Amino acid sequence: MADAGDYRILHEAALRDYLAGISDLKALLGGEPAAWEITEVGDGNLNLVFIVKGTRGGVAVKQALPYVRLVGESWPLPLSRAHYEYLALSKQAQLAPGLVPALLHHNETLALTVMELLEPHIIMRKGMVAATQYPGFVDDITTFMARTLFFTSDLALSAAEKKQGIAAFAGNHALCKITEDLIFTDPYRIAEQNRWTAPYLDRLAAGLRDDMELHVAISRLKLKFMASPEALLHGDLHTGSIMVTESQTRVIDPEFAFYGPMGFDVGAVLANLLMAYFASAGHERTPGERQAFESWVLETVEQVWNEFARKFLDLWRAGATGDAYPASLFAGEKGAACLEAERQAYMQRLFTDTVGFAAAKTLRRIFGLAHNIDFELIEDPRRRAISEARAVRLARAMMVEAGAFPNISDVTGAARKLRDWQPEFANG
Amino acid sequence: MADAGDYRILHEAALRDYLAGISDLKALLGGEPAAWEITEVGDGNLNLVFIVKGTRGGVAVKQALPYVRLVGESWPLPLSRAHYEYLALSKQAQLAPGLVPALLHHNETLALTVMELLEPHIIMRKGMVAATQYPGFVDDITTFMARTLFFTSDLALSAAEKKQGIAAFAGNHALCKITEDLIFTDPYRIAEQNRWTAPYLDRLAAGLRDDMELHVAISRLKLKFMASPEALLHGDLHTGSIMVTESQTRVIDPEFAFYGPMGFDVGAVLANLLMAYFASAGHERTPGERQAFESWVLETVEQVWNEFARKFLDLWRAGATGDAYPASLFAGEKGAACLEAERQAYMQRLFTDTVGFAAAKTLRRIFGLAHNIDFELIEDPRRRAISEARAVRLARAMMVEAGAFPNISDVTGAARKLRDWQPEFANG
Incomplete structure (x- = not known):
């Protein structure tokens, strides 16, 4: 589970560097990392959600924040929820294949998960x-x-x-x-x-x-x-x-x-x-x-x-x-x-x-x-x-x-x- | 919890040595360890139970066996049950004081618990x-x-x-x-x-x-x-x-x-x-x-x-x-x-x-x-x-x-x- 000590929020630039460092994801996205289009789209209540698009493909990145996004830092919420989400998503993928987004990468420390980009859903x-x-x-x-x-x-x-x-x-x-x-x-x-x-x-x-x-x-x-x-x-x-x-x-x-x-x-x-x-x-x-x-x-x-x-x-x-x-x-x-x-x-x-x-x-x-x-x-x-x-x-x-x-x-x-x-x- | 590696069954002589090495219990029992009266009384289905009496007092010792006593080694049963028993007994002692035997000593590795001797119950x-x-x-x-x-x-x-x-x-x-x-x-x-x-x-x-x-x-x-x-x-x-x-x-x-x-x-x-x-x-x-x-x-x-x-x-x-x-x-x-x-x-x-x-x-x-x-x-x-x-x-x-x-x-x-x-x- 996420260890608060090494956790940091990955905003656009840091996220770009992070993804560029993971060869599978880099290949999937395609092209130069500097050219990747990164958009924050989280309209939920709790997390950061980015859509990242390269020359070849795209991914969705979800990172838990240590508080409820809708309310702010005054309402803390454990990062461990990213662990449970990943655990559940893995289980659901196994039991109901094709009905959840494909999992591409998970980082427990950063409470971050990279998934298949769902388009045009x-x-x-x-x-x-x-x-x-x-x-x-x-x-x-x-x-x-x-x-x-x-x-x-x-x-x-x-x-x-x-x-x-x-x-x-x-x-x-x-x-x-x-x-x-x-x-x-x-x-x-x-x-x-x-x-x-x-x-x-x-x-x-x-x-x-x-x-x-x-x-x-x-x-x-x-x-x-x-x-x-x-x-x-x-x-x-x-x-x-x-x-x-x-x-x-x-x-x-x-x-x-x-x-x-x-x-x-x-x-x-x-x-x-x-x-x-x-x-x-x-x-x-x-x-x-x-x-x-x-x-x-x-x-x-x-x-x-x-x-x-x-x-x-x-x-x-x-x-x-x-x-x-x-x-x-x-x-x-x-x-x-x-x-x-x-x-x-x-x-x-x-x-x-x-x-x-x-x-x-x-x-x-x-x-x-x-x-x-x-x-x-x-x-x-x-x-x-x-x-x-x-x-x-x-x-x-x-x-x-x-x-x-x-x-x-x-x-x-x-x-x-x-x-x-x-x-x-x-x-x- | 009990680690099977260091677990050993304490029969009479080994139990005597073990208890003699725990100063509180030794004092409670009183007298020379060699003179302690040790009787196996387990009439339950699962465990060894000893009553140990010294010149001053007595204790009950319960040790889990890695199998069901009633049936034998063909029916293995995890030693960890001693851990759960200890956990439950501690909780019950806290919630219903005086209605469970007093806990005197617990050894996770040996799956062994020493309790108040209930007499003349x-x-x-x-x-x-x-x-x-x-x-x-x-x-x-x-x-x-x-x-x-x-x-x-x-x-x-x-x-x-x-x-x-x-x-x-x-x-x-x-x-x-x-x-x-x-x-x-x-x-x-x-x-x-x-x-x-x-x-x-x-x-x-x-x-x-x-x-x-x-x-x-x-x-x-x-x-x-x-x-x-x-x-x-x-x-x-x-x-x-x-x-x-x-x-x-x-x-x-x-x-x-x-x-x-x-x-x-x-x-x-x-x-x-x-x-x-x-x-x-x-x-x-x-x-x-x-x-x-x-x-x-x-x-x-x-x-x-x-x-x-x-x-x-x-x-x-x-x-x-x-x-x-x-x-x-x-x-x-x-x-x-x-x-x-x-x-x-x-x-x-x-x-x-x-x-x-x-x-x-x-x-x-x-x-x-x-x-x-x-x-x-x-x-x-x-x-x-x-x-x-x-x-x-x-x-x-x-x-x-x-x-x-x-x-x-x-x-x-x-x-x-x-x-x-x-x-x-x-x-x-």
Whole structure:
């Protein structure tokens, strides 16, 4: 892991020298180092990200800063997150080849990783604001989730391997703490960093702070997040962590990786699709112009869950080499039938978790510190607030009435019904 | 941790020399080392245990062997378990002072620990076979469990401290594996090491192997055991791991310690009390002679749960310094009421776990490798089998109909009804 003593921030000139000194990268980039085009593009909250282009090729360079970039040096954050990101990325590359950027170089001391330059991929969230459909997305993201989650779970690993994995990521607690605070705690209490679309959402924000049923629900989810190491999670799987073309998908930035509850990753994807759906009305310039996109989004929500569940179950049926549900206890026709019923029950429990975590991921984007451009780029604050209020209404129900959403179609059905729902302030 | 290179087994003479070389221990024992009385007393399954007495005092010495003592060198077992035992014992001594033996010396390389000699304490299981009541037991064991479980849980620790604890015990997976195999798997399938009171229990044993509802239930419990690090468990908290006098209780042998589900420890205590209850009829020489003891056992079962829950809740109400259920989300009168309701719901979930784990701990003692003297000392195999069959009947119901046991009085009520129940083979 990065040793703070030898760490230094590599700005443009130093980065150029550093890359020039690594022969493989120099060859890949091509031409004279002095001529390489280096651009800082980090629009995330935590790190420096450079795109470097030579005469032959390009790379992306990510370096962790010893503090939260969004906030500054007053909020220190350990460089070791680069170690965990590298560890997770390596594991994901092995389990879901072609769905994460290729790793080219890693320097623990500098907390720096050099990766394949993804071109012409864009951040999926940006594409969705522009109403772009991604026909390959469902297949890719469900393969990514099914394989990374299944193969790091007790269904595929021995208990010893699993414990080893948990221990290997246990040190990434500072990143987990960000999630624990910003997703599971702060939006529900007075916190300096909270913000929302005022004044329209003032009442909803106050409601969030007073709603004890919601506080119990979010606290149960928080406890599950902290104490249910079911599988190696990406840990931050929103549409800003996914780069796409119409035919390709790459999952990036797993620095929040740790062993946690699977529903947190799956819920993140669903929540961000649902937010894109509710935001869509706010981006509409003429009625109905984004209808095809919106239908695609809700179909995608359904397919993400259904395909994820199908692939996960297929992996389980084909390769349950782990210590959980040992085959020897489910021999014969009756055993096979009972195990299959239990697999379905397992997925149902996972779906319930997913619904709750999706709700948590939604509310934090509307009332917490980190917002998303789906909503933020709606310029008219009243229209933005209307979109947000619809998302909040669904999320609140998903969090406290999980039983009302036994199937993914119950979620999309509720979303569809809220598409044109008008909150009180809409005409106020 | 023990380095196999320098490890050697200390038999009597070598142990004498070793202890003589440690001035504190030499002084504590008193007199000439050559005159020290050294007796090997290990009746457990895994280790060497010596009692050493000098002219002034005595100590107990426990040394791990690189294999399972019960089976021999063909079943290797890592010496590192002595490290985890020492770690757990130190933590327990801090959290539940006076309820574990005092630690006097530890040598990582030799996988050896010297502890306070517990005199005139006896193994609780032996006392219960003799129908001895232990009036101080409820208070002591519930203090031990409430404090060790609460203070190592997310209710008392920060998420970072919790993850650190989990990682510190992750290496003890070989001991966890013994539990995973012998408790959660083998009794439910054909396994060479299984044994039971044949021929009387042959049908029940076959039933256990064919009962798919039970296989689903035990597999869910196994998964919970593997993937729910709720708190630092003792991991083997049966009445053979508890030494008692009528007024004192000491919990020993935490070499199975790891972060797991709390219900596993609480269930272990309840299961072993219930087995003592069912075994009691088999030890009866004249009808009713053990009635007072049996009443005390069932009262103790109820009080162990009730007092544990009361103490655990009191700790939670008084000192919830952990990251779970943050106080800031439950401010005001309404918040306090909701949090209290959630505490009760939390205990109800923990009780359901406890009931399931208690059932698992019971069935393994009747059909698996390791039996207990409660049943084994019933000489007449038919009487032994009758006692065992009653315990099996209750355990089966507890495992698959957990909903039928919402309160501990439902468990004791069911046990009482089975006291004189006659299985089919009773008059066969």
